[in-house]
Amino acid sequence: MxxxxxxxxxxxxxxxxxxxxxxxxxxxxxxxxxxxxxxxxxxxxxxxxxxxxxxxxxxxxxxxxxxxxxxxxxxxxxxxxxxxxxxxxxxxxxxxxxxxxxxFVPADPALRYETIQWVFFQNAGIGPMFGQVGYFNKFAGRAIEDKRPLQRYVDEAKRLLGVLDARLDGRAWIMGADYSIADISTLGWVRNLITFYEARDLVAFDDLRHVPAWLERGLARPAVQRGLEIPRRG
Missing domain, CATH: 3.40.30.10 (Glutaredoxin)
Structure with a gap:
């Protein structure tokens, strides 16, 4: 043991x-x-x-x-x-x-690094920016009278969603036909933005061409459904 x-x-x-x-x-x-x-x-x-x-x-x-x-x-x-x-x-x-x-990462070295770059894209861009949208739209930042900070992060969240949407054009998953850690890294943040952070309309989510279907495919995976609840506060 x-x-x-x-x-x-x-x-x-x-x-x-x-x-x-x-x-x-x-x-x-x-x-x-x-x-x-x-x-x-x-x-x-x-x-x-x-x-x-x-x-x-x-x-x-x-x-x-x-x-x-x-x-x-x-x-x-x-x-x-x-x-x-x-x-x-x-x-x-x-x-x-x-x-x-x-x-969940391609064996080919070039594709492996391409996958990792999209993980970094989420960690460096999507996570911090979506989190700021949540802060200014739902949490303490909501009370700030000056709405320029909220608009700045909404605009950046929309831009990042546009990058993701363009990447998914003609692809089922971020890396193409195969689900990868790039998808695992990103699914929870996109879901949170439009549900818990209540920003679906703010970021014009339903105007995107590919991200909504990608999110639906990801959330339909049984392992994703289980993982989203672990560990959960009682």
Whole structure:
């Protein structure tokens, strides 16, 4: 049986199954990237709820795993060389799990890097910009009388959706015929923008030609449906 006692986080979130990948997360758009990928690959894992609304990601135990205090993070008891491996950042986790399983990234090196660039596109653009739309449209920023910040992020979200829409022209998935970590990285954020952030009309989502059907295809996948609920606050 794997010994994870060297990781302080297991003191607060004990591993009932230490031989499984330990997932520390919440079902936010970033968090579900990891849970969807784990569901898609079928790797055995044990989810632990880290309630970011209660600042649990800023406890000493969580910070010992991710000093940036963000979910998701994982511990793989069977990492490279058979040694436990701790990892944070959702994009890095997707790439790691795809390498571990040989799934959801093309084997061809050029196509592999092309896939990774779209993961970075989500992490660097879609996530931060959509999150700002949510802040200014639904949360504390809503009370700001000056609506220029909201409009700035709405305009950028629309531009990014346009880039994604153009990419999907003639493609079922971001990389073409095959579903990949580029899709897994992006689905939760697009879903969140038009549902939880209540920005469907703001970003003219229904005027897009390809993104709505792509989102529907992704959300129809059983592993995506399961992953979107893991781990969920009670």
């Amino acid at each position: 794997a010994d994870l006692s060297a990781f302080p986080i297991t003191g607060r979130w004990p591993a009932a199954h230490p031989d499984r990948i330990q997932l520390y997360s919440l079902n936010t758009p970033n968090g579900v990237k990891a849970s969807i990928m784990l569901e898609e690959t079928g790797l055995p894992y044990e989810p632990h709820l880290v309630d970011i609304t209660d600042n649990q990601s800023h406890t000493p135990e969580f910070l010992s795993l991710n000093p940036n205090g963000k979910i998701p993070a994982i511990i793989d008891p069977d990492g490279p060389g058979g040694r436990p491996m701790a990892l944070f950042e959702s994009g890095a986790i997707l790439i790691y799990l795809s390498d571990k399983t040989g799934r």
